[in-house]
Amino acid sequence: MLSAVHLYSAPPAREDVVARAPLNQIIQVLVLLVLTAPVWAAVQLTTSYDQGQVGNPFELIIEVSQSSSIIGAPELEPLQQDFKIHSNKSVYLTEKRAGRTVFISRWILSLSPKRAGDLIIPAINVKGESSQPLSFYAAAKPKPKAEPLILQAQLDTHDAYQGSPIRLNVKLYYSLALQSAELTQPRIDGVNIEPIGNQLSYIERLNQQRYQVIEQQYLLQALNPGRYQIPRLHFTGTDATGIAITSQSAPVEFEILPLPGKLSNQVQLTATEVRIEQHWQPSLDRLRAGDALTRTITVIAHGIPARWIPDISLPATEGISVYPQPPQLDQNILNNVLVSSKKTEFKLLLTQAGNHHLAELSLAWWDSLANRVRLSYLEPTDLQVLPFTADEKDSALEENQPPLLADERSSVAVSSREQTASAMQWQAWVWAGIALICAIGWSLSQQRSKRVETELTTLKQAALQPKPMTPLSIDPARQHNSFSELSEACETNNPERAYQCLFEWAAVHWPGMRVRTLEDIQELAKDPTLTYLLKNLQHQLQDPSDSWHGDLLIERIRRLRQQSRRPQRSRESIRVAVDD
Numbered sequence: 001m002l003s004a005v006h007l008y009s010a011p012p013a014r015e016d017v018v019a020r021a022p023l024n025q026i027i028q029v030l031v032l033l034v035l036t037a038p039v040w041a042a043v044q045l046t047t048s049y050d051q052g053q054v055g056n057p058f059e060l061i062i063e064v065s066q067s068s069s070i071i072g073a074p075e076l077e078p079l080q081q082d083f084k085i086h087s088n089k090s091v092y093l094t095e096k097r098a099g100r101t102v103f104i105s106r107w108i109l110s111l112s113p114k115r116a117g118d119l120i121i122p123a124i125n126v127k128g129e130s131s132q133p134l135s136f137y138a139a140a141k142p143k144p145k146a147e148p149l150i151l152q153a154q155l156d157t158h159d160a161y162q163g164s165p166i167r168l169n170v171k172l173y174y175s176l177a178l179q180s181a182e183l184t185q186p187r188i189d190g191v192n193i194e195p196i197g198n199q200l201s202y203i204e205r206l207n208q209q210r211y212q213v214i215e216q217q218y219l220l221q222a223l224n225p226g227r228y229q230i231p232r233l234h235f236t237g238t239d240a241t242g243i244a245i246t247s248q249s250a251p252v253e254f255e256i257l258p259l260p261g262k263l264s265n266q267v268q269l270t271a272t273e274v275r276i277e278q279h280w281q282p283s284l285d286r287l288r289a290g291d292a293l294t295r296t297i298t299v300i301a302h303g304i305p306a307r308w309i310p311d312i313s314l315p316a317t318e319g320i321s322v323y324p325q326p327p328q329l330d331q332n333i334l335n336n337v338l339v340s341s342k343k344t345e346f347k348l349l350l351t352q353a354g355n356h357h358l359a360e361l362s363l364a365w366w367d368s369l370a371n372r373v374r375l376s377y378l379e380p381t382d383l384q385v386l387p388f389t390a391d392e393k394d395s396a397l398e399e400n401q402p403p404l405l406a407d408e409r410s411s412v413a414v415s416s417r418e419q420t421a422s423a424m425q426w427q428a429w430v431w432a433g434i435a436l437i438c439a440i441g442w443s444l445s446q447q448r449s450k451r452v453e454t455e456l457t458t459l460k461q462a463a464l465q466p467k468p469m470t471p472l473s474i475d476p477a478r479q480h481n482s483f484s485e486l487s488e489a490c491e492t493n494n495p496e497r498a499y500q501c502l503f504e505w506a507a508v509h510w511p512g513m514r515v516r517t518l519e520d521i522q523e524l525a526k527d528p529t530l531t532y533l534l535k536n537l538q539h540q541l542q543d544p545s546d547s548w549h550g551d552l553l554i555e556r557i558r559r560l561r562q563q564s565r566r567p568q569r570s571r572e573s574i575r576v577a578v579d580d
Contacts, residue, residue, distance in 0.1 A: 042066070043131040045124060051137040054116050057086055062107040064126050069094075069103045071127055078122040079111070086110040113138035146209045148176045149247035151235050153186070155220075159255045162225050163270035164368045165304055166254060167196075168218040172235060172247075173204070173211035181237035186230055192221040194305040197333060219305060219338075221270075225258040259366060261373055268310045270366040272337075273302040274376050282547055284381075289388040290532040290539065292552045293348040297378070298341055299363065306331045306340035315359050319352030319385070321529055323555055347552050351532055353387040388535060475508070482508045486557065490550025495540045498550050502537075505557070509564070530556045 046061040062074050069092075076085065093104040105126075113119055113136070121134040150173035160166050168186065186193055200215040222228060230252040238244055259267060281294040299309050306329035314322050324346050331340040350356075362377035482505040489497035506515040510524050518534045525531075533553045540548040 043124060043126050043129045045121065045131045045134055047121070047134065047136075050135060051139070052113060053139045054113050054141040056141075057110045057112045060109045060111050060121065062109070062124055062126070062131070064105045064129070066103050066105075067100070071103070071105050073126075074107055075125045076109075079109075079124070081122075082114055082119045083111040083121070084114055086112065116140040143208065146175065146207070147173075147247075148239075149174050149235065149245055150206065150211070151183075151233060151247040151249040153230055153233055153249040153252050155230075155252055155254055158253070159257060161259050161270065161366065161368065161371070162223055162256050163221060163259070163267065163366060165270070166220040168193075168220055168230070170216050170218065170233060170249070172214045173206055174214075175209065175211050176245075177240040179238045179240055179242065181235070184234045186218060186220075186233060188220070188222075188228055188230060190222060190224055190226075191228060192223075192308065194219045194221075194307060196305070196338060220254075221304070221308060222256040225256045227253060227255050229253045259373075260371075264366075264373065266364045267366045267373060268364055269301065269304065269308060270368055271301040271303045272367070272369050273300075274363065274365045274374070275300050276361065276363060276376050276378050278378055284383060286386065287350060287383060288386045289350050289353045290536040291350045291385075292533075292536065292549050293350070294549065295346045295348055296343060297346070297361070298343045300339070300341045301365075302337055302339055303368065304338065304340060306342055309340060309342040310363075312342075312344050312361065312363075314346055314361075317356055317358060319350065319354060319356050320383075321349040321351055323347040323349070323552065347549075347555070349529060349532065349552055350383070350385045351529065353385045356383040356385060357381075358383065388532070388539075479505075479508045483557075483561065487554050490554035493548055493550050495537055495544075495548045495550070498553065499537060499541060509561070525560060527556065527560060530560065 042065045044063045044065070046063065047059065049058045052058050064071055064074075076088075079085065087110040089108045091106040091108070093106070095102045095104060116138050119136045119138055121136050123130045123133045150171075152169075152171045152173070154169045154171075156167040156169075170183075170186070172183065196217045196219055200213075202213050202215075204211055204213045232251055233249040235247045236244070237246075258264070277298045277300065279296040279298075281296070284293075287293075295314075297312050299312060301309050309329075311327065313324070316322070324344060327342050327344040329340070329342055331338060333339070358381040360377055360380045362375055364373060364375050366372075367374050482501065486498065486501040486505045489501045502521070503515060506521050506524070513524060514520060515524070518538055522531045522534060530553075533556055537548070537553065
């Protein structure tokens with residue numbers, strides 16, 4: 001529909017004045033007429049549509065043609081009652097019409113009706129001149145069709161620095177009963193994707209429709225700059241009647257920016273907060289060669305999963321053997337912030353006496369809140385290790401005792417005399433018992449020597465016969481059981497039980513060999529580290545006041561078993577031969 005209103009006003013005739021006035025008066029009158037003559041103008045409204053739909057934009061053109069270039073702006077306030085103005089553009093032109101210069105001002109408006117029904121585009125006033133109103137019909141906006149399934153993938157940001165986490169929310173909206181369901185997991189080349197928390201289930205309205213929602217959050221981490229795209233995610237399933245249903249999300253793009261600054265190549269992780277903590281067990285006082293320590297180092301980071309925290313390694317230090325244990329990961333959401341930690345235990349065996357310097361540990365990380373490189377570190381540590389001497393420790397303990405008062409010394413002396421008398425009486429009974437045992441043992445040894453002599457004679461005769469040597473086979477089940485019992489004793493930090501199980505295992509591990517003392521095990525193993533660990537066990541049995549940790553001992557024996565399983569030259573078993 002096209003409507004237009006032109007307003008025009010022309011000046012009245014003045015022929016009587018011209019006929020009677022002198023020439024100078026005529027000139028004055030002409031000048032006055034030019035200055036006081038009204039400017040003609042026409043306001044025109046144009047639209048290509050006389051009907052539309054609520055919320056759908058259409059175009060309205062306001063055009064003013066006038067004899068002067070001086071013109072004001074249209075008054076649009078009455079238009080905003082029933083219409084929403086989305087944009088307003090203006091154009092100014094000049095044209096020649098019948099030998100006259102015509103100035104054209106044109107405003108192009110984008111409108112949408114606010115309500116349904118018969119509407120009126122009101123008269124538009126421009127500098128006192130008005131157009132004619134137009135009729136317009138707006139149809140009601142149809143209700144959106146309720147989709148049974150809607151799958152959405154949304155990012156909290158579309159650009160971040162390399163290594164910085166980006167949160168991805170995947171939501172499945174469904175309004176029907178599902179019998180089976182399967183959702184593809186997001187996969188992007190060069191991007192780490194970690195699910196955060198458990199799936200959430202709740203009810204939400206979307207497009208004026210009530211839906212059941214399943215939500216899963218992910219954290220994305222790209223280590224290299226560039227543009228990335230999350231491909232379409234697909235959902236497949238069946239409804240309650242067994243009919244297959246599908247849905248897919250729209251692809252989403254994001255950009256990863258390179259880290260600024262000269263130290264960006266040293267950054268090991270990106271987070272909002274990072275700190276390093278350590279704990280020693282036992283204390284670092286009066287350390288000796290052969291002692292075992294546990295150094296626990298924990299890295300705590302905010303805003304990233306625990307799996308993204310890098311591993312911590314200790315530099316090699318002469319005189320200290322380091323055995324790192326598998327790290328322990330943990331993460332929780334506290335006050336809507338993901339807090340993660342990676343705890344690593346290092347078992348340290350002090351193999352040499354002296355002053356050992358443990359260097360500083362540092363971790364460079366990118367602060368995603370302040371956009372800068374930060375450094376978290378542990379101070380260096382010095383360990384003073386004394387030589388391994390059990391008597392020295394006992395004498396040192398005596399030296400550290402406070403001096404006794406006179407009364408205390410007297411009491412101690414009396415107590416000492418009483419203990420000495422009691423000890424002498426007890427020793428008399430002991431020596432009597434020993435004498436009796438020796439007598440019985442001598443008698444038994446005489447009988448046994450005769451039996452042994454007879455058996456040796458038989459064995460020597462049998463040895464002269466050309467018989468092949470018989471291998472002593474290792475029972476795998478017995479070996480496994482003995483190692484399991486030793487492991488249990490070491491893991492429970494029971495030195496007495498570990499001492500007993502150690503000889504049982506050694507007898508199975510080295511069949512036919514003489515294993516009666518710890519020195520025998522040391523000689524057979526030929527392992528310096530194991531030697532120190534066995535000395536530590538022996539020292540613990542002599543002085544149970546110290547805490548003992550058996551994890552280092554069982555770890556060393558485990559390595560010894562692994563080495564013994566390697567193929568050796570032609571050795572299949574240990575053979576025993578009887579010689580003269």
